[in-house]
Amino acid sequence: MREIIVNASKSYKVLVDRGLIDRAGEFVGEATEAKRFAVIADDNVHPIYGERLKKSLESSGFEAVSFVFPHGEASKCQATLGDIYGFLAENHFTRSDCIIALGGGVTGDMAGYAAATYLRGMDVIQIPTSLLSQVDSSVGGKTAIDIPQGKNLVGAFWQPSLVLCDISALQSIPRDFLIDGMGEVVKYGMIKSKEFFDILCSHNIDNIMDIMEDVVFRSVSIKRDVVNADEFDRGERMKLNFGHTLGHSIEQYYNYTGISHGRAVAAGMELITAIAARHGMCDESLCTALHDCLDNYKLTGSKIPAAGELVNACLNDKKRFGGNISVIICSEAGKSEAVKMSVDKFKEFIGG
Numbered sequence: 303m304r305e306i307i308v309n310a311s312k313s314y315k316v317l318v319d320r321g322l323i324d325r326a327g328e329f330v331g332e333a334t335e336a337k338r339f340a341v342i343a344d345d346n347v348h349p350i351y352g353e354r355l356k357k358s359l360e361s362s363g364f365e366a367v368s369f370v371f372p373h374g375e376a377s378k379c380q381a382t383l384g385d386i387y388g389f390l391a392e393n394h395f396t397r398s399d400c401i402i403a404l405g406g407g408v409t410g411d412m413a414g415y416a417a418a419t420y421l422r423g424m425d426v427i428q429i430p431t432s433l434l435s436q437v438d439s440s441v442g443g444k445t446a447i448d449i450p451q452g453k454n455l456v457g458a459f460w461q462p463s464l465v466l467c468d469i470s471a472l473q474s475i476p477r478d479f480l481i482d483g484m485g486e487v488v489k490y491g492m493i494k495s496k497e498f499f500d501i502l503c504s505h506n507i508d509n510i511m512d513i514m515e516d517v518v519f520r521s522v523s524i525k526r527d528v529v530n531a532d533e534f535d536r537g538e539r540m541k542l543n544f545g546h547t548l549g550h551s552i553e554q555y556y557n558y559t560g561i562s563h564g565r566a567v568a569a570g571m572e573l574i575t576a577i578a579a580r581h582g583m584c585d586e587s588l589c590t591a592l593h594d595c596l597d598n599y600k601l602t603g604s605k606i607p608a609a610g611e612l613v614n615a616c617l618n619d620k621k622r623f624g625g626n627i628s629v630i631i632c633s634e635a636g637k638s639e640a641v642k643m644s645v646d647k648f649k650e651f652i653g654g
């Protein structure tokens with residue numbers, strides 16, 4: 303088992319191993335005082351892991367009840383959140399009880415936000431079951447729901463008490479979901495570790511599962527370093543947005559249905575790196591290396607709109623503060639910086 307300790311406003315462990323869902327009862331007692339758990343999961347994940355998790359908790363002497371909601375981003379909304387609050391109240395949950403978010407990013411974000419707000423805050427344990435949520439959303443305390451005006455517009459920073467990354471859960475996920483998660487994984491290599499980037503370049507989508515424990519461990523370790531340095535996303539943490547400003551606008555252009563998040567981020571990373579090369583901020587060879595690496599994971603070839611079409615969507619991005627926007631540029635594999643520019647400069651920069 304690999305262990306990573308996050309030292310943000312709260313210190314907690316991220317454990318990475320196979321078979322952790324069936325052993326959860328062994329670990330939760332060290333992370334929270336709670337004796338009662340509300341397991342929140344969607345109707346895809348709960349039938350596979352819900353009862354197994356509850357069995358493990360109950361055999362360690364804990365009590366657990368489940369709240370199950372329809373899968374999909376559409377559920378990450380005020381209505382489902384209201385249902386969660388109702389469920390917690392009807393089951394007499396108190397501030398000394400704990401929520402467990404069992405599932406992917408939608409579940410982790412929404413259950414995390416419920417934990418941040420119900421009774422002004424209760425413990426939450428994240429048990430992410432997708433690659434994207436293991437390497438990104440379950441760690442670092444960003445929680446949110448969507449409103450009709452935009453994704454993740456209502457949220458809070460609320461760190462979990464424990465994160466259990468069960469690598470066995472990734473064994474059975476559809477290949478497209480694995481591909482999707484690899485977009486964020488390649489991002490970690492690009493922004494912080496040439497060694498990790500090189501490892502990823504020497505593997506591909508057919509053999510990456512062989513080293514998945516190491517992939518999740520390295521990704522989460524990088525995220526830990528970034529969150530420890532800048533929990534509230536004012537500086538260093540912005541580096542995690544490499545490829546995301548353009549990626550989000552690509553997702554928005556396709557109404558969040560035509561392209562997955564990982565593919566959009568991959569396209570965003572390629573696009574911003576090509577633009578950086580054009581401005582002499584990195585070598586052309588970085589564009590080729592990034593393209594080849596993404597190609598190993600079937601993350602190239604997405605149809606993307608012209609840069610000009612993406613400008614307006616970019617300007618809605620949360621990363622814009624006042625009149626400025628922070629663009630993350632990699633000068634080489636493993637080295638990144640946030641470059642702040644005015645909106646006009648940004649338009650000129652990306653050629654829109």
Ligand code: GLY
Binds near residue numbers: 439442444535542543
């Ligand atoms: N997913 C980006 C962050 O956690 O800051």
